[in-house]
Amino acid sequence: MTKKRSNKKARQQSWLSSGLLALLILLFSTGYSQSEKQDTIPLLHGAHRIGKRMDVDMNRWRGYGLGQFIHWGLYSILGGDYNGKHYNGAAEWIRSWNQLPNAVYDSLYKQFNxxxxxxxxxxxxxxxxxxxYVTITTKHHDGFCLWPSKYTSYNISNTPYKKDIIKQIVDAYTKVGIDVYLYFSVMDWHNPDWRYDLKSASDTIAFNKFKKFTQSQLEEQLRMYPQIKGFWFDGTWDNSWKKSxxxxxSLDxxxxxxxxxxxxxxxxxxxxYGKRHFDSNGRLMGDYEQGWExxxxETFADTHGNDWECDMTIPENGWGYAKQWMGHWKTSDELIEMLAKCVSLDGNFVLNFGPKPNGTFRQKEVADAKAIGxxxxxxxxxxYNCAHVNWEKQDWGYFTTPTSQDDKVYMIVFNVPVSGALRVLPTKNILLKKAYLLDGDKQLSIEKLDGSAYFVHLPNEGQKQPFVVVLETEKGKNGKQDINKHI
Known part of the structure; x- marks a missing residue:
């Protein structure tokens, strides 16, 4: 009798332990599936981190907001034209044009001054x-190096100019407090060991030499420019690299x-398996997503919660200097709106500049930089240091919020309704306490609408530029909104 009771008690304890364990597993797996999907494909070289990188350096990157891209190289000498003809592609790709002999292009370094x-x-x-922050092209697809690399003679030291351009840029930008990132094209049209694909043993032998060359150049840059904050890679879409x-x-x-x-x-x-950007399980491989070129x-959901940046040109396409800018030229207000939209979706906006062969910028670029500034x-x-606000997007513009405060929201306004009333729909239980213009601190009237919505009323004078309204918020008491119609 005692033994049976003991066995029964043991079974009950075992059942309780098993049940508790099963419940914990269920709760854990349910919570996990809501935030992170399970990997289904075993990988040796997939993503090595779940979620965002959260160290000091990455948090600094996340707060940049606005960056500059510079595409500069031998292609600026041609400016998209050769032998009286215009190349319809991006100017920095002109070496790939079948109407331009490679030998002619590869000799341009003799003119670069x-x-x-x-x-x-x-x-x-x-x-x-x-x-x-700034990203500067140290080497584009043509293989020409703007620094005096000891691993190739196709570099700045053998031009009439001779001086290290990358060092000058790294030093000058660092001095004024702008972080520097180095663009590096893996694809190298000038290097005889570059391969688009690996179809034979000789291809593999050559490409192994090329990989060693690539690693040597990158390690060289880190030794020469220790102030830099990161690399921006390009030219990695061919099968040769996808098979590597x-x-x-290991290089990363x-x-x-x-x-x-x-x-x-x-x-x-x-x-x-040759997947780029995202591995075969859909996880980001890299510290931020570079797919938004x-x-x-369109929406925050489209970012999948990743860090990201948008790299944008002023003309419709073309990064290096082109004598002719084809198509629409974006206005400074358009560029400012793109900046606001990127930050409102937790991204950075990076605007490209293509210097002329003499080292100056075209007037349109100078004017846009001045207007944005x-x-x-x-x-x-x-x-700066602002993030996404989970409020319903409105047609007048974009919301951002400082990462250091949870009671303040910025409205970056581009389209003012005829009524002058800006509709705001906060998330549940958030009250608008105060509204004012960032420029001049002019107080604005807030009108409470049905539900959670508000109108922020603008003054009668028209705004000639995009502007910012500051909202100070507070949480409602006991989950109830303030019913006052006017604040």
Whole structure:
């Protein structure tokens, strides 16, 4: 009798333990599935991190808001034209044009002598514009190096100019407080060991030499320019690189071991099966997503919760200097709106500039930089270190919120309704306490509507530029909104 009771008690304890364990597993797996999907494909060279990178260096990147991209190289000499004909592609791709002999292009380095280049002036223009980081092309697809690389003679030291352009830029921008990132094209049209695909043993032998060359150049840059914050990779879409996932994985880790805190986007690596940006399980490979080139996500859901940046041109397409800008030229107000939209969706906006062969910028670029800078001087608190606001998007513009405060929201306004009333629909249980213009602190009237909605009423005088309204908020008591109609 005692033994049976003992067995029964043991069974009950076992059942309770098993049930508790099952419940914990269920709760854990349910919570996990809501935030992170389960991996289904075993990978050696997939993503090595779940979720965002949250160290100090990445948090600094996340708060930049506005960046500058610079595409500069031998292609600026041609400016998209050769032998009286215009190349319809992006100017920096002109070497791939079948009407331009490779030998002619590869000899352009003998003419490269940007006598008017002044890195301090470039940095001053970027500083006035409000730029927080810059990405400069150290080597584009043509293989020409703007630094004196000891691994190839096809570099700046063998031009009439001779001086290290990258060092001048790194030093000048760092001096004014702008972080520097180095663009590096893996694809190299000048290197005889580059391959688009690996179809034979000889291809593999050559490409193994090329991979060693690539790693040597990148390690060289880290030794020469220790101030840099990261790399921006390009030219990694061909089969040769997609079949080199193990190498790109080890390269990524090697560079970060040499330079702790280094930031590298999603263009460098391929996984075991040749997937780029996102591995075969759908996880981001890189510290931020680099897929938003000349395009911006429509909604926050489109970002999938990843860090990201948008790289944008002023003309419709073309990064390096082109004598002719084809198509629509974006206005400074359009560019400011793109900046606001990116920040409102937790991204950075990076605007490209293509210097002339003499080292100066075209007047349109100078004017846009000045206009953006004038706007940023007044409104930068709605851009720097700001994040997405989970409120319903309205037609007048965009919301951002400072990452250091949870009781303040910025309204960056581009389209004012005829009524002058800006509709705001906060999330449940959030009350609008105060509204005022960021420029001048002018108080604005708030009208409470049915439900959670409000109108923020603007003054009668028309606004000639995009502007920012500051909202101060508070949580409602006991989940109930204040029923006052006017605040």
């Amino acid at each position: 940007p006598k008017d280049f002044n890195a301090d002036k470039w940095a001053a223009m970027a500083k006035q514009m409000g730029v927080k 996932g193990a190498f790109s994985d 880790q090697d560079l970060k071991r040499i330079h702790p805190g280094l930031i590298i986007g999603s263009r460098l690596r391929a996984d075991d 000349r395009t911006i996500p 004038d706007w940023m001087k007044i409104n930068n608190t709605a851009i």
